[in-house]
Amino acid sequence: xxxxxxxxxxxxxxxxxxxxxxxxxxxxxxxxxxxxxxxxxxxxxxxxxxxxxxxxxxxxxxxxxxxxxxxxxxxxxxxxxxxxxxxxxxxxxxxxxxxxxxxxxxxxxxxxxxxxxxxxxxxxxxxxxxxxxxxxxxxxxxxxxxxxxxxxxxxxxxxxxxxxxxxxxxxx
Numbered sequence: 001x002x003x004x005x006x007x008x009x010x011x012x013x014x015x016x017x018x019x020x021x022x023x024x025x026x027x028x029x030x031x032x033x034x035x036x037x038x039x040x041x042x043x044x045x046x047x048x049x050x051x052x053x054x055x056x057x058x059x060x061x062x063x064x065x066x067x068x069x070x071x072x073x074x075x076x077x078x079x080x081x082x083x084x085x086x087x088x089x090x091x092x093x094x095x096x097x098x099x100x101x102x103x104x105x106x107x108x109x110x111x112x113x114x115x116x117x118x119x120x121x122x123x124x125x126x127x128x129x130x131x132x133x134x135x136x137x138x139x140x141x142x143x144x145x146x147x148x149x150x151x152x153x154x155x156x157x158x159x160x161x162x163x164x165x166x167x168x169x170x171x172x
Contacts, residue, residue: 020084034085036075041068045093100146102139108132109150120148140168 027141043061048054075085092101100118108130110121123132133152137160147168151161 021172033086036082038085038087039072040089041087041092042090043092048093102137102146102148118146122150125153138165142168155168 040076041064043064044059046063047060068149075082076105092098098111098117100120102120102122104120104122104124107124108126109123109132110123111119113119123130125134125136128134132150135150135152137148137150138155140155147165149162149165
């Protein structure tokens with residue numbers, strides 16, 4: 001798959017559907033399939049554990065990057081190809097210059113700031129445990145700042161991302 005084709009994969013989700021799995025083809029059982037589940041690449045953890053500095057370490061990702069690339073190569077070589085790949089768990093452990101950490105698992109929106117680190121918890125696409133609506137968080141990263149906003153699925157489907165966030169994406 002070319003880089004242009006790979007980028008196009010992320011634009012295939014519209015109106016709460018992913019055209020990689022068209023309903024007319026996927027509506028009925030057609031036989032066994034398999035998917036790949038990966039977990040916890042946790043970039044930065046290996047150095048942190050090896051040095052014993054789990055709170056301040058983790059500023060190098062070399063080992064995790066090599067292992068993740070190996071995993072991608074291994075999956076890409078499989079024949080037949082898996083139906084899909086899902087990545088779960090901790091994506092990063094630590095990173096130099098981190099300004100915000102985005103997570104889930106709480107099934108409601110929450111967060112706080114500790115020592116200039118913004119902890120942002122996004123509510124669930126699925127089951128809600130609070131009053132927040134089912135939704136997604138849009139995060140825009142520029143050289144100067146990180147701006148994020150939670151949208152209900154209905155809001156995002158009907159209105160899209162607000163202009164002020166989209167304006168941040170325009171190069172100056």
